[in-house]
Amino acid sequence: MRALDDAEFDRWVRLLEARTGVIVPPERKPFLETGLRRRMRETGHTGFQTYYDELVKGARGAVEWASLVDHLTVHETHFFRHPPSLALIREEWLPRWLDAAGADASLHALSIGCSTGEEAFSLAMVVDAELSRSAPERRFGVTATDVSQAALAVARAGEYPMRRISEIPTAYRAQVEALDDGENFRICDRLRKRVGFACVNLLHASRAPLRKLDIIYCQNVLIYFARERRGEMLDALVELLQPNGLLVLGPGEAPGWSHPQMRRTGGPQTLAYLRNTKETQA
Structure with missing residues (x-):
């Protein structure tokens, strides 16, 4: 699978911000690409564009969006953190x-x-x-x-x-x-x-x-x-x-x-x- 280019990265960043409010700065591009690739392998997708198109369409896309968010937003935590x-x-x-x-x-x-x-x-x-x-x-x-x-x-x-x-x-x-x-x-x-x-x-x-x-x-x-x-x-x-x-x-x-x-x-x-x-x- 080819790398995520800058235009595609910007498109994914805009989608994440619009739906979750979360900002992914340019220096976090490897994190986003890794998360996308991992979920795409699990779902059998081979292209960033086709995966994006599925996410923004219909009920099936809404279900898959929830799964993708799980991959991208679970952050490290622990008891009595602060x-x-x-x-x-x-x-x-x-x-x-x-x-x-x-x-x-x-x-x-x-x-x-x-x-x-x-x-x-x-x-x-x-x-x-x-x-x-x-x-x-x-x-x-x-x-x-x-x-x-x-x-x-x-x-x-x-x-x-x-x-x-x-x-x-x-x-x-x-x-x-x-x-x-x-x-x-x-x-x-x-x-x-x-x-x-x-x-x-x-x-x-x-x-x-x-x-x-x-x-x-x-x-x-x-x-x-x-x-x-x-x-x-x-x-x-x-x-x-x-x-x-x-x-x-x-x-x-x-x-x-x-x-x-x-x-x-x-x-x-x-x-x-x-x-x-x-x-x-x-």
Whole structure:
């Protein structure tokens, strides 16, 4: 199979941006070409143009598009990927939320770009451990989203290789259980029931049927979108937050972004914002 030429690369980049919002810069051309080739071999396609034409036509193309996205958007992740962000939630935000929330209030969180579930379960572990210690009567739930159905299938199963257990701090390992095969572990049933997974594109997250949220956790996702779109998506996410709700981003993902209803919180190792308790003028 011949190489992907520049004109074809531009066409694929435009299609990906239009449908997913994801930007593939020129230096990532080998990544895109490798992903396309891998999926084309699996489907028996021999030309980039004929494969492209199939993807943009009809129901069959829509089904194949979903499979291609699985190949191109599953990114590396692991448990407790950014400890300072989780420490901010555990040590600063959660105690304030417990003090301010009503006695019967439940906590609702959203994990965006959850991939195979590690970040969503890490967030759930932190919230569960703190509420179990200080407010066992409180309930919580985490909605986790991604565009990859294959990644979400792994997340829903909640099973991971035993070698990955070292990523989970010792204090949280009671929330996982070894499987009989000795090679894998599973997130405990009680915690898995607190996390629901859905296929949602970040471009459309603000339109998802979500109740007002207390935490939005969105790390290592915005870097795949054009800089001008990041602000638009963040502005839309603000509308999903409760007053005093927390938005947690990856450091360096949204330089220069500000919003009249949001204020910075946390230290220099985190990028996080609190929604104001009262509406202010822009």
